[in-house]
Amino acid sequence: MRDTAPPKQLAFDLPLDPRYGAEDFLVSPSNEEAYGLIEAWPDWPDTVFLLRGPPGSGKSHLASIWASRAQAWTVSAAEVGHGDVAHLISNGALVVEDVDREAGRDEAALFHLLNLARERRFSVLLTASGPVDGFGLKVADLRSRLRLAPGAEIGPPDDALLKAVIVKLFVDRQLVVDLSVVEALALRIDRSLARAREIVAELDRDALGRRRRISKPLALAVLDRLGGEDGTDEPEPEDDEP
Missing domain, CATH: 1.10.8 (Helicase, Ruva Protein; domain 3)
Known part of the structure; x- marks a missing residue:
């Protein structure tokens, strides 16, 4: 007997670009502190702000909202090398994503970047998945600097x-x-x-x-x-x- 069931359609896994506008961010008790502190810029207590939260929690979305407002460039931590610091600070505001990711990370360059941020009063927003002590940092001065950086944590969604x-x-x-x-x-x-x-x-x-x-x-x-x-x-x- 001939099978009359409809053929299974081939599904193509096309990339879906997420929408990172301010109007697309959903505020709730789990992220309202982080959202409020992002909104408070430029009245931050320091030039460096550390935003923490698990993967997919909305860190990149919040960082994008801030980058749009501050006209900041966005790079990954692996893209910060000694030869790049002078160029990166020339814009006046910068997002550095995934500072907790060890692959390709130049700790000395990151420390130099944060020192220049304080010296020249430009804003840096850092993102990470967990607490500083879990970053695996070998440069003690960088670890100390990040521990002292003000910031906020995005919690599990309600x-x-x-x-x-x-x-x-x-x-x-x-x-x-x-x-x-x-x-x-x-x-x-x-x-x-x-x-x-x-x-x-x-x-x-x-x-x-x-x-x-x-x-x-x-x-x-x-x-x-x-x-x-x-x-x-x-x-x-x-x-x-x-």
């Missing part, structure tokens, strides 16, 4: 923020889903915005490949396939809507 971010992730992909899908995801996934981004991307690929809408049963099936999620409900039968 329920309201997690749900709002999931909705935004679907909207960014021009996907319309029922509220029950958002509720099911927020209840079961790790409390992480990075994880929410991964799950929504996987759901998008899966739904496109199956040529189906994103429903709660499909969301539960994808979570079950990926594993490691905290599910409490019994599985529901898959719907048969195309």
